[in-house]
Amino acid sequence: MPTAKNQATARPSLHGALAWFVASYGVAIVGYLALNAVASRFLGRSSFGYFVVVITLTTVIGELALLGVHRAGLREAARLDMDAHDQLARLRLGVRAVCLVSLPAAGVVSAAVTWGLLHGHDEQQRWELAIGVGALVMLSGHQKLWANYLRGFGQVKFASLLEGRSGGALVAVLQSGFLAAVWLILPGLGLTGALGAVALGYLIPVVAAYRGVSRHWHHAPARASLGRDLRGVLGRDWRFASGQLASYLNANLELWMAGLLLTAVDTSLFGAAQRLSLLLVTPLTSLQVVFSPAIARLGHDKDPRQLEALVRTGATLAAIPMLCVCVPILVAPGAVLGIVFGSGYAGAASVLVLLTAGSVVNVLTGLCGATLSMTHREGVVAVVQWAGLGVRLLLGATAAIVLGVDGLGASAGLVTAGIWVALWTAARRRVGVRTHLTLHPKVSVLRNTVS
Template identity: 50%
Template sequence: MVAQHSHRAPSSSLSDSARWFAGSYAVAILGYLGVIAAAGRLLGPADLGAFLVVVTATGLVGQAGLVGVHRSGLREVARLGPDDRDELARLRDGATAVNVIVLPAASLLTAVVCWLLRGARATWPELLLAALAGSLVHLSAQQKLCGACLRGFGHTRLAALIEGRSGGALVAALQAVLVLAVWVAAPGWGLTGALAAVALGYLLPLPLAYAVLRRRWGRMRVSRTLVADLRGVVRRDWRFAVSQAGGFANASIDLWLCAALLGVTASSHFGAAQRLAQLVLLPSAALGTVVSPAVARLSARHDPQRLESLVRTVTTLALVGSVLLALPLVVLPHQVLRLVTGPGFATAAAVLVLLTLGYVANAVSGLSGITLSMTHHEGSAAAVQWGGVVLRAAVCTVSAWAWGVVGLAAASAASTLVVYAAMWAQARRHLGVLTHVTLRPRPGLLARTAA
């Protein structure tokens, strides 16, 4: 039942949320590493690349299938007052339309494409693999949608367990345990077993999220048809959808190019290194998730000075975590790869170092993408992301042909630097707000700002 005075849960400060996120993301990182470690040993260099390609590709389709409604929902719910019931109902109706129309269609299309790419063989293993690919589209999208809506309603702790850059603490831990169980108990299941474990890890926590959201939205009436609601979502959120899909493609296109140009084994080595290097992004992603609703509210209050202080303080705190995670990856890359993914991947050390150095730029440039999207400049963020996709596709293709997997990694790192610099410039241009690290952070601001 919805509380009479507000649609939001009782608020806590950003510092309280950040402390919770620190613990939950520590669990999520362990789960993230656990999935890589178990999948690397279960699949080996022969199939790990295929596993990562399927997981990232289905994630992109799920992201696009949301049509931006998850990020828009987070921003708008965070900004709404207690009397904005009609607007809240409109957001709920849009999410329902996406769930009923777009995501099932995207899931079915993905399953069919996967089946065709695998040779269109009418055997149970191939049909099951295609069905799992389709289910990953739907389940990964549900994870993002539930997490965003829970944050908008103020349920930041539950959202941290359900969704995050590393999968959310509960989801990541479940996926790690389930992939490990397949490796130990049924290694013959191979790629199909690994994908089933990931899908089940997404699925199990969703009923809890649905139960909380039903209490918030359950009594609101659906005022229009689903088709009309979907048209409203597309008109309102298409820039979000384009930006989010561009960001996901930017993070994965180099892996897909590696698989297409250099083969499955090379993509396994590149993918293992990339997944480890992306650990450097997690502090920024975690803290960025925490402050997203606050950024939206400060923008609505037209308080750019407080907004800049908050964003630069969070950026500086995130940089500390990123550097701590980057150090072993750069200093001991062979040892880290052997420890996490197994001895067959140690040759990817140079790739790991190059990608890690590129991702550190994200921590330095700050939360420019989140700041743009939470302040109604998601179109600019989308332009940067898709410009980055085009740049990355061009330079990575040439570098892969000329210098192999190490050249691809160097081109990917250089492209990452360009994308983050462009996003920083756009935040400064549109908002007059700087997002990079500062020598004078204000941690006390987190305690004085509602989550």
């Protein structure tokens, strides 16, 4: 069994991890665009918005059902001595409780609620959609769980394939392929077929990731009380769960408000603009997972200068692809929407520009959220995110009712920018680290830092 020292030397440097990340990220972006391009044409403007609503809702519910154990596990696994069987056992028991209790419960409840909300619809379609929603909740939760633990245990390449939009490169490619097959072979399945294709795309990678994580702790004891383990997870990781939930709600609340307050067409337009604007923050979101283990170790070692050099270099790396995506969006938003989603979505151009403004601020402030969370200040992240959510709800609902889809887009961009400025300020004051991009990145710090 490797010692902590041997484990560290076996891990690649951040520089090596990033080389693989760039390749997998490129494939993930292509898969993400393909998935949304196929879905928008397959479902049309009457249903595409609701497809996006279901995908985002099931992702949030699956995230909530994990109770924060995935992010806390990433932090702890990154610093773990693999000879410490008691620590491994604690991680394993927490994951076991989530997988056997909270995640299945969330899937069943989501399926039941979906079935109830579809009262009056065709009975077969009710059951199909309910089962699809329940499956997506569980599978999206498992994807995040195993991807974080793979990263924490040092399986960088495999983890990179499971991280990012639509579940990473492997998941996104499979989902887009299955969805295209449904469109070509069984176009009459509509929304039910689209959700089934997305769920099927999760299945193979999730099973493979589970097997990859299991080999690290198969020797650790796993027999204990599920109830006690679940209470332990709640007591230990609730701040992570709270912050992650608020973060996902902040990312999707306006889309759900569009579905409630606006027409089906406006919901589809907003959904298309939102999906495209998220491409700007995808590099930063993915880098956050790559950098998180290193941030946790540097924070534990109380090395703020090295930590600041690392996170600011990371912010600069994320800003480069962001600018490549941002320029065409700002110059010709309607044309970009037409190319990706079809000519019927060009009307979302103004919303896309407004959402892009908020995403740009997110990237420019850098890895402030990860810096706070990985240095045991996840409670600060939760407070800022929940405060922002309250403002987002009040301002967004008012803007949508008074100004329509453009007002909702303006509200979303403004609140998003405010949240990330607040988190940057908190990282500066609480951790003593500035996280925004730098014009003088230190590439050497990536070579000298263990991933």
